[in-house]
Amino acid sequence: MSESSGKTGLSRPQVAWRAAQDLVDGSVVNLGIGIPEMVADFVPDDRQIIYHTENGVLGFGPRPAPEDEDPDLINAGKKPVSLLPGASFFHHADSFAMIRGGHLDYCILGAMQVSEDGNLANWSTGAPDAIPAVGGAMDLVAGVPNVFIITDHVTRKGQPKLMKACTYPLTAVGVVKRVFTDYGVFDVTEKGFRITEIAPGLTVSEVEAKTDAPLEISDHLKLIETPSNI
Amino acid sequence: MSESSGKTGLSRPQVAWRAAQDLVDGSVVNLGIGIPEMVADFVPDDRQIIYHTENGVLGFGPRPAPEDEDPDLINAGKKPVSLLPGASFFHHADSFAMIRGGHLDYCILGAMQVSEDGNLANWSTGAPDAIPAVGGAMDLVAGVPNVFIITDHVTRKGQPKLMKACTYPLTAVGVVKRVFTDYGVFDVTEKGFRITEIAPGLTVSEVEAKTDAPLEISDHLKLIETPSNI
């Protein structure tokens, strides 16, 4: 999923595109900081998605032109956003009431590790000199019914991120529903990870070799076909 | 405190006037339904009091002319009110956050019984055929730092309402600070009721005879002097 050439699997925009296809029309979605933000660029034109950011905006749109930026109108990643018709503002307790109260449909987050029982680790390596920082991730995964993860399938050092068990400190237990990686799409089921779609140029055994948990293979395993312009 | 003639002690408007004198300039006050509402009529002109009603209005004013009444602008007693400059509206959870969170300065309520340890009973006689109805009283007395009571000193049948112990179901334990009756002004202290002011035409022993608890008599016991036009 790095942009370097010669690599198999999907590019990051392609993973974001793939995740965007699973958002149902009319749903309310919170996108995590970083790659998940790219998902908004790839929602099919015939679907209306309402975006929520935990710092108190519902119904925001793309980054505005530089001259229209307002330091008081930012998303959770502290980047400027625009407003779409029908937007609203609210304070932090109301914003997290939405999140924790189950009023969002999806959140799409990054991950350091995901375990086959749906545990998520995405806030700390636990290293002694790391500055711990959790933000809103623990609330999002505790309250939003559909927790999707977008992540590279392996770390920069080639270590698996889909694990039998997470070794990093947890963000939550048993919350992840689906994982989108450069290698494929993985549902988290009662039996563990099930690969339902695979990226072009990869075999299931290549994916298994880079996954630290058994993979159930869907009876309907599909090849991911991304549009040629992404 | 009935309006019938030939009775000693203060009239109801006089009791309301007396209570109004104890509200500090700039304070936020919730007035209970009924006689306590009369307090607003007697606040000295040089003091600004902000009135709160638990159904979501801060800064309301007197009942408007009939043609200006709005069924959506009422107080907790469901009577029409007007708005003063600087008013605001808020929902019920925010309204009771104000109450329970200690953001009001005074509430002035009616009572069926008050005990010498500050217990209040004002919502139910406990009679088997009574329809129990509590409203916001339990929240007000739990959250507002200065709970004042306005009440007739005795019931219509002549029974004391200032008690050694309440016999009716409680609204709260140990919350009442001061009681204003047609007989006088009573502080609730660690030692019980202390009479600090007495109504014209009454002796302390007459008050004691109508009180179901010992009375400590203030060293500075005062005669209540009400303006001649009230």
Next chain:
Amino acid sequence: MIDKICPSVEVAIAGIKEGATIMVGGFGEAGSPIELIHALIDKGVGDLTIINNNAGNGAVGLAALIGAGQVRKIVCSYPRSSNSKIFSELYRRGEIELELVPQGTLAERIRAGGAGIPAFYTPTSLGTPLAEGKEVREIKGRNYVLEYNLTADIALIRAEKADTLGNLTYNKAARNFGPIMAMAATTTIVQAREVVQAGEINPEVVVTPGLFVDQIIEITNPAIESQLINEGVSYP
């Protein structure tokens, strides 16, 4: 694409089922969604649990719903009314169940239900009959009562303005329970005095953001409960 506007009150409430738990907005008549309640009477579904601050006035709106025998239980703070005996007669006959809740605890339980908070501690009702059987806990030297949240299948509320995405504003003290009930119900059905397009309500003044609202019906001139009562109307 999202459009929450319904063509009729019948369509708006079509999904309400026998046995539902329904939060009904309003403090007395202020904010009472009277057309939605009357539609519910016309529909005739019964065995309902109603959560409201009161138990109705006169023989219209909530009182009429209770009078129609559709309500099994009511959760409220103040069921007494100077102008209605409907609830009190049923209650004395043991034909309706009452859960009496202090008003602030009622509001906070509803807000908690909408906010994903299952339970909280409150000083309200400590040492009173309404705290009997409830857990008491000392926190920083003071005792508090444990209260659980309230949720509902349906919320029926009245708003002033609604846009097509469900953003709402209210009129004055008619706001009361509307915003928190919209949060706490699985399906929130709104009667609004005016429906506008998304973008016509300033984002700064939205009181209920659209994600809390499911169905909207425009009722330009809602009946005024106290007027109906003065005219001696009883519904239907």
Next chain:
Amino acid sequence: MIDKICPSVEVAIAGIKEGATIMVGGFGEAGSPIELIHALIDKGVGDLTIINNNAGNGAVGLAALIGAGQVRKIVCSYPRSSNSKIFSELYRRGEIELELVPQGTLAERIRAGGAGIPAFYTPTSLGTPLAEGKEVREIKGRNYVLEYNLTADIALIRAEKADTLGNLTYNKAARNFGPIMAMAATTTIVQAREVVQAGEINPEVVVTPGLFVDQIIEITNPAIESQLINEGVSYP
């Protein structure tokens, strides 16, 4: 009579004492009351506990307050910053204490502090290191963590408009923690871009009712944190 307007930032913050617990509004720079923070640096009171979502950016505002050594402890959800090492260096040296709180739990604990709720249960952080040592309780088949409220001596917040009674509106996403911090502090001090007379803010659009606000200072053109950082400013 009530008038909460102060003649200067110095007067507005005059009551802040050594050792105070201070809630500081803002999410990053949005809503950060930068002139009030800088006044606090000028005043020099120390041993402070700061409650904020973050731990400051660059070398201005909150980061500068921390850099000045005035902060003993910070309660926040996200102390990392791409453009400031002030907190992280003090933290690694053990010279500042950190209480890390999930953002929603932080917001709810502050709101609870303002609402007279001493403690509540939440699903957030269950099974993670941030729940270690906390009570867990099963409610309706799911486990929840017990969290206690947060209160403060002082809240410093930034508003858009304030009237003389303390009613506030905010600008866009600068609202964030302002309304709940104003509720949770004994004394709430506001810097507002515009001060108006009571009655000039529509009662329907007031976000923070005046009873939550104590002192107001008008700062018509507040400094923009990111601009200061881009210009390489460090305060003082």
